Amino acid sequence: MCGGYLYIMPCSRVGHIFRKKHPYSFPDGNGHTYSKNTKLVAEVWMDDYKELFYQNRASARYPDIGDISGRLKLRDDLKCHSFKWYLENVYPELDIPWTLHITISQAGWCLDSFYGGAKDTPVGLYKCHRKGGNQAWSVEKTKKRIKQRDNCLSIKDDILLIKPCAAGDMTQLFVIDEDLGTLYNSYYNSCLNIINMKLRTVGMGPCSSDASTRWIIK
DSSP, rough: OOOOOOOOTTTTTOOOOSSSSSSSOOOOOOHHHHHHHHHHHHHHOOGGGGGHHHHOOGGGGGGGOOHHHHHHHHHHHOOOHHHHHHHHHHHOOOOOEEEEEEEEEEEEEEEEEESSTTTTOOOEEEEOOOSGGGGOEEEEEEOOEETTTTTTEETTEEEEEEEOOOOOGGGOOOOTTHHHHHEETTTTTTEEEEETTTTEEEEEEEOHHHSOOOEEEE
16 A cells, blocks of 8 residues: 555465463453554554444444554555555455445444344344444445345334345335434335333334434444
């Protein structure tokens, strides 16, 4: 990205001998240190593609990596290419995922399938735990279906369920507006709402500026 070269030599041999223990310690724990280091790489070098990294390593979003302005300035001073350039020119054979992995939350409560994406089960709200699982949703960019495994978020009588994905089913198509924080279904002409916060129930209702229709989608 910055004008250097990496050579692959067919005749080379590379080996790695692992120590029985590290000669240094990890004050925050091995896993947390790894998350901080990989987040640092993503934030400095991957541009918008860092979201693909976070989708697969959700825990790396949260460690504090401090001020990275110096590293970003160095990248700018060296006139390094973008990560998009790297993908197109250095690693064009890499298959970039065409789905997005998101959570849908409001005030610390996340949209949760409860039953691991099992078909014909309701969804609701559960405290966000930042571990993916029942709170991780896949979004098809072109078809606008919100999925867990092979099942889709669906509407039935204004209630949200997990049902088998079906081609042409308008009750499974959502327009996601990340700026407004809304999930809109044109078939019902309605938006995702909190129906009863005490019971943690959600469903479809009028699209408005009310806080119950505004979600953090990322």
